[in-house]
Amino acid sequence: MDRLLKAARASGSLNLSNRSLRDVPVEVYRSLDAVGEGENWWEAVELQKLILAHNNIEVLKEDLRNLPSLTVLNVSHNKLTDLPAAIGQLSMLKLLDVSHNSIAVIPEEIGSVASLVKFDCSSNQIKELPCSLGRCSALSELKASNNFIASLPEDLTNCSKLAKLDVEGNKLTALSDNLVASWTMLTELNASKNLLSGMPESIGCLSRLIRLDLHQNRISSIPPSINGCSSLAEFYMGNNALSVLPEEIGALSRLGTLDLHSNQLKEFPVGACKLCLSVLDLSNNSLTGLPAELGKMTTLRKLLLAGNPLRTLRSSLVSGPTAALLRYLRSRLSEAEEAKTPAKEEIVTKAARLSLTSKELSLEGMGLSVVPPEVWESGEIIKVNLSRNSIQELPDELSSCLSLQTLILSRNNIKDWPVAVLKSLSNLICLKLDNNPLRQIPSDGLQAISMLQILDLSGNAASLPENPSFSSLPHLKELYLRRTQLREVPSEIMSLSQLQILALSQNSLQSIPEGLKSLTSLTELDLSDNNISALPPELGLLEPSLQVLRLDGNPLRSIRRTILDKGTKAVLKYLRDKLPDQ
Template sequence: MLVTISLQIFRLESDMTIPEEIGSATSLVKFDCSSNHIKELPSSLGKCSDLSDLKVSNNLITSLPEDLTNCLKLTKLDVEGNKLTALSENLFASCTMLTELNASKNLLSGIPENIGCLTRLIRLDLHQNRISSIPPSISGCSSLAEFYMGNNALSILTEELGALSRLGTLDLHSNQLKEYPVGTCKLSLSVLDLSNNSLTGLPAELGKMTTLRKILLSGNPLRTLRSSLVSGPTPALLRYLRSRLSEAEDSGAQTPAKEEVVTMAARLSLTSKELSLEGMGLSVVPSEAWESGEIIKLNLSKNSIQELPVELSSCSSLQTLVLSSNNIKDWPVAILKSLPNLSCLKLDSNPLRQIPSDGFQAISMIQILDISGNATSLPENPAFSNLPHLKELYLRRMQLREVPSEIMSLCQLQILGLSQNSLQSIPEGFKNLTSLTELDLSDNNISTLPPELGLLEPSLQVLRLDGNPLRSIRRPILDRGTKAVLKYLKDKLPEQ
């Protein structure tokens, strides 16, 4: 009989059944019973309240026990290669901590309507099932970076897919799609697989997806595109599609005066506590931005603002301050010091001068920081150690030649964006970033990766490497995604 234990891994031998007594193992964290002939899981598994990683792939399971909804700490669920015909809505409603779900190679006919409950989901693999539609609530999966729906029965895509701003890989191969909707052309994809569908054309708006590194279109009856474009390089196809876009996209409809829009937004902020004045052509911050001392989020991005008024210091409740794409030159130390609840600061794409030595001390409680596109802003040895609570750090387009050493001290860091720099190598110290779930190294000069990066495999779920001259890893491995790359690196580590 099993008793309460602190097992990290529990593995069954072939042809065994799982005893109900497993429910006594309340400290069980990881349970792997893959590649057996198991037909059902015991309901007592729901008593394992610490369970975070459940792998039951390649068995004969036809349904998951309802009591699994009690495993509220579940972050990874792998049920690939079973006989499942449905996934429970109750499971999705309860297990909202899920970051990775693999239910590929089953007999699923649909996706639960409440899939949007999984706001932390990063990787969703449902390929090789019988799914005919994707619920509109997929838009709620705001963290989704990889979505695999190949080999299903999709004939139409929901426009709500276009809301997945973090999605980098979308696999739709071998379905029955007749068109790719315009709404999904808003995605910032790196890889889009539309091969083996029923597409006869592509929307011209797809040409705006300039982040695309690879689009696969073979096996479609595309009549409106030359075969050389279909099989040729992706940038050439995107340029052609952009050329087909109408020059006159602007309608002549009259728009409200700027002052009227600002006043209306300020009025709404009294109840929502959020004020957005994005893209208003503002050169100064309007007084409406600080009149409500209760405001928690202020978005002033895409304007021409050069400096912040001292009155903004009165917004002591402010948690999120978005100043992206303005003309701010000086780090607003005094104002930032007066915002004790600030947890998110975005100053990307400004002509920011060098951040003063005490600049980061002014935001020591910050959790999200984006200073991308400010190449001259970082001092020689930026004091990132002054930001111990940082969870997301974005340093894109910073002309970095090496990774700032103090980043290695950020033990709570979950997302690190270093794309579009001049990095040539990655330090072994990355292995210390054990909380990292997403690492973007795309568009650099990296030729090799340290094997130690493979030690992040339990937590790191998204690794973007496109646009690097990687010579040490074969292209088939890179194409298989993050898991394959991390396993390859881990296997290269010398045996202890």
């Protein structure tokens, strides 16, 4: 113990976890007072990090006030029944973990810890959180799962920096509108296994929300305002009382996983067929059929339908491969529905007229073979959507659209990289050229669009040079390279420090470089449908930021199926635990 304390006085960090301690050694509370022979008192530093996890400690003394420089205090997995009021005197504390104890009350004094960023009090005996917690305005992560909390204090509206909230396994009957509306920075909300009867209308205020887990409650409806959750990637609503889904759910363009199992749904709305899901769980509902429009959801890899009284579909289709069922549904789409298109010229003229005020021009799916002059004649245009046409090249006149920020050219017949036009579009931040027969991009082709934040080259098998110069795009936040015949992850991707979304699905990747750990801003990583058999443990270091990791369709042998089925957090924790001790 003396050796550990001496080292702590030099480093400011003391780890006494897994030592079967019944009490906190007295010397810990007076670390600096115990400077021993051979030590220089002026070189000793105050204790900043104290780990006491996995012991049998029953009491934390008020002497805790003698450690005012603590920034990290972890006393999880002990036998504490309360916390000392002195906790409020730790003014520099940023991380407090008291999980897995028998604590019944969190002292009001915690509100004095103004610097608190992460607080974990999960798996205790807590019936309510103190109102004073609302004074911890720097709080970004709050875990209070597996307690007996019946309501959350309204004072938490002051915690406007809250990014992650986990209140799973409590007695909550409602999430108040005011609270949810105030948490606009929230990226992850887990309120599963409670007694919630509804979702607040203000859920639509959470435009940054990536993961929403409300499974195993009593929720009977989803409000139309859900369409405001524009970043949502995973939505878990299994084991509730839903009888209908709002059409507005179809607006969630980034949603990849939608779990609706064990509800009372009688139909799946046509509006929701616009989603680009990879997993849809509709098992154990009351569905008698499926809309033919669901067949258009070609991104869907797993559709679960067991336990429904489906009468309009053969059982072999229901239990067979998802792709076969989707093909069957597409075949039922009426030709008339697909052929309904007004006169082309009329639509182009009307769209151009609207763009004068909106500054956006959409000519999607118009059967155009050339870019109409209305595009560059529309004044200060900022967004042009020409997707799903038959355009083969971009005219030089497009270079005059100097204010253009978004250019969508998906699903056309463009063969050559439009380098001359792109060089003139200095304000371009979004370029989508996916699903074109694009030839190889010139080695300096990306340098012309250095301000780009979103780039989609998916479905262009021959477009990428051997060493694509992605480092020319330092501001890139989203990169989509699906179906580009990649055999390895381009090394320059590792330099994209601002990258938030990286989609590499449906390629021929066999391994993932450990260098991906440098992408610390990454929130979504799609590696599905490759030939990956193992993942580097270093990928687990992305856990604080990475919210969505898609791995289905790979021959992964190093991770058990039970872990993969639990989702992103479980996989990242498994990988992190595989890292050698630092």
